[in-house]
Amino acid sequence: MKRPASPWWTAPQPIWLIAALLAWLLATAWMRLLMAPDEGRYGGVALAMLHSGDWLVPRLDGLPFFHKPPLFYWIGAAAMSIAGPVEWAARLPSVLGGAAAAAALFLFLRRWSTVRLALLSTVVLVTTPFFFLGAQFANLDMLVAGCISATVLLAAGAALAREREEPWRALLAGAWLFAAAGLLAKGLIGLVLPAMVIAMWCAATRRLGALRLALWLPGWAVLLAVAGPWFVAMQLRYPEFFDYFVVTQHFRRFASSGFNNEHGFWFYLPVLAGLTLPWFAWVFVPRGSDDATNDAAARHRQPDIDRLMWIWLAVIVVFFSLPRSKLVGYVLPALPPLAYLIAQRVLAGRPLETLLPKVRAMTVAAAAVCIGCVIAVMVYSSPPGSRLRLPAGQAVAPGEQVLMLDTYNYEIPFYWNLREPVMVSDDWKAAAEDTRDNWRKEIFDASRFDPARAARTLVDRKELAEVLCVPRTTWIVGANTAHLANPWLHHAQLVVVNDGLAAWRFKGSATGDPHCLDTVPFPDPAAAPAPAHTTGTNGGNG
Template sequence: MQSSNLRLIQVFLAALILFVPFLGAVHLFDWDEINFAECAREMIVTKNYLRMQIDYQPFFEKPPLFIWLQVLSMKLFGINEFAARFPNALAGMVTFGFLFSAGRKLVNDSFGVLWVTLYAATWLPHFYFKTGIIDPVFNLFIFLAFYQVFCLRIQAAKWKHMLLAGLFLGLAVLTKGPVAILVSALSFGVYIVLNRGLNGYSWKHLLGIATVALLVTSVWFGVEWLQNGPTFIKEFLSYQAGLFSQNIADHEEPWYYHPIVLLIGCFPASVFLFQYSLRKRPVVSSEPALAWGQWMWILFWVVLILFSIVKTKIVHYSSLCYYPLTYLAARQIFRIMQNPPSVKAGVKALFIFLGTLWGIVLTALPLVGIYKDRLIPLIKDPFAVGNLQADVPWNYWECIPGIIYLLAIWLIGWTWKTRFSRSLTFLMILQVASIQYTMLHFVPKIEAYSQRAAIEFYEDKAGKDVYIDVVGFHSYAYLFYAKKMPVQNPGYYDREWLMHGHTDRPVYFVCKIQNADPYRKDPDLRELYEKNGFVFFTRNLSQ
């Protein structure tokens, strides 16, 4: 027990070291990161903590729990990038602690450590805890609810697990909305079909979970209804339905989008799913572990199929798959380590292929920056061409980590057959180091290309008595980085008034280069300059 507790402390410390340092080293990315941070900032400015706002207008897309966490963080650390991302760093610490605790209860301490390590060594799961988007917290609550439902069947103190399952499900709804109920209901429906009945669950416990979840969500939804009527609820539900039935914000992708995202983005864990064989019984064969494995397969396929069907497809929509994917992969790795079968030839080939792909990307990024002048004539997108004109320094030595990664992947694949455990340890170290290096070195440079010119413009206008607006594209960055305060003149929300009316203060507009020509021809606008794909205009104070 003392050894397990010590390992749990070590897991928390490892998560702290991986996720907290350098959280504020790069600007928040448009849209989602800045969107939620701006909601939190406007809550603080207006002191209205019940309703979400963007540009001080009602924001109907999300419930408030994650925004509240960001507000608390901003109260501690100030309104900045670090504070906006800190709740997810905490979620990462809780996640790692939970994975270890669940893993050791299902199998043993070694399996708990393996599950945590694999999660940390997988690209997208690791990356998401260093962002300011909602999904890491939402996924954690959903997964905790699933685990409590699982415990409800196999453990005593059933009322405790029922209450906790309802609590976590309710918190998930308060974080992202009714998609939590949809995923849970579909998953339990599949469970019933596969097991030809409730299989150890009772309707009174399921009703209890639903009741507790309803009470938790009423903490905000009910108060919102009583205070402001049903408007928010109607608009919110309408938006959620639109995500499933329509292409929102040009995020329509083919049905195989999420399988590819998981296969490549969840390397190396995704590779080990293909090690499964229906003819071989896993070493992890205790009844709880096998039952939990069934739940993990159900959750994985429900999330993957559901978000492959919906019209709107964004990378993080399938991020709930990270939990079952890493567990199932860890189980296969554990089987190989405990009773070594040979790694399938197809698995080895896929590992080398995907690892090589990542190595090529890491090696090619500096080369793209160095040889961008040769690439620009081949690019048809004017905005991408403008982005590449940013002055971002690159050197040939920055290719070395990518080359090392490539060589290491091939070495690991070559030695798997005879030294699997040692090669696996080397792989975990390689992955964690590569992910950290990418976050600290490459992500700031990518941000410099994609948006920094615009953000520097907004920051220059912070605290000044001016209006700023974006035209021809969607953004939240001008609100957060210009530190926009509530506007008293209702004309501000009229684009025609801003462009051609008698404004009471100077007005600035930002657009992307491909949309600039109509504004360049407008006699009421004056172009200030063009930089890295953005064009900046102004209107002088009307007389």
């Protein structure tokens, strides 16, 4: 006898769902090159951690880099130790953060709401273009969003389980564990934001007694045991760590208007509306009655779940709307509650037999938009540093050095798989007074933690002869017009060039002549190469 087909809202087993989430988020994580600056920066720091063998101190070009804690780099470096410096390994921390957020949302709603709302909320979340791209972008935002989401949902689940006299300690311990992971992912917001959401939810639902769970000593023990050692070790090794990491990177950055990407208070409203299409369109569809269910307990809890999601959404959006400096990825933690609210709107009061075709069509359309966005980014957003690949058979040999002229291209160390820091030539005295948030300030700030190493890697323009006129080969990376301002480059071998950058091999001076750059005559400009028009293996996408 043929078994009847399972209803569409019957969810698969959690282990299979989580595997499907990972497969979906990883499906296109390998397709596109690393973008500048974020993906090149964070992927490069993770690779440098692997090559150096120092898994404690994140380093940017060999210098201690304390903009953010190390969890992203630990995961990325571990993945690269297996797969090598490939794009999907650099993005794996974000993929795992997205999978954690989606899995936590499904498991929480399956237990405390309805199965069909749990399943649809998860489908909406993972096929939202904003979420999908965020989970395949190698920066810290999705990793901390996953930690925040899991912390909120585990803590709320612990409070609800405690009310029903069900086992709650494991849930609460899990919330503290993910809070510790959030601290190691991006700092204080990994702890502060979930605490704000849960505290406001407890107040709104008159669960003031549940606030005592914040004093649960085993939870604090988990937090301190997991997150504490790294912060203590950094403070002991670098006495200025606390002031830079906590005061500057958290409080001064939040309050200051001197950073990049300044936008108005309203900025995140169109961001959330536009980047969650086509699902966001359901907000404008007239709502029917509440989602029907035969579970009386679920109906009784539904208002509390609704309040949790609304408070969660509002806290994230308002918190990140306060500072003038705003980046799109900051509000990724708001997507799980928004997905729930959209799914609730889809289901409310609509017959299941007529709803299924619409849900399937919307899911396919949303998934197609996700894939299309990845392809569009792949085609239109490949930075020159990602495309500057060395020709087959050429590589930076041991003992050779790399110097970047007047810029630091984050992607070069990753794609050239460099094992040693590069030298960076710039006007570093002027850089000390530069308050703009850019590569120059990042490297200069990092140099303060290791002046001895910085003296070897940060080269003033006037000192170029000292580092180039040596009996060793130097690979030089700069703008593809750098030969116009540096005529001595015509004495070097042009190795690779694309529409933005070029690389040369400079053999230096076998005798160590400190005036080797002065002996290069200014060439006839008509004889200069035309790098912007060079194609083939020297300028392709590799």
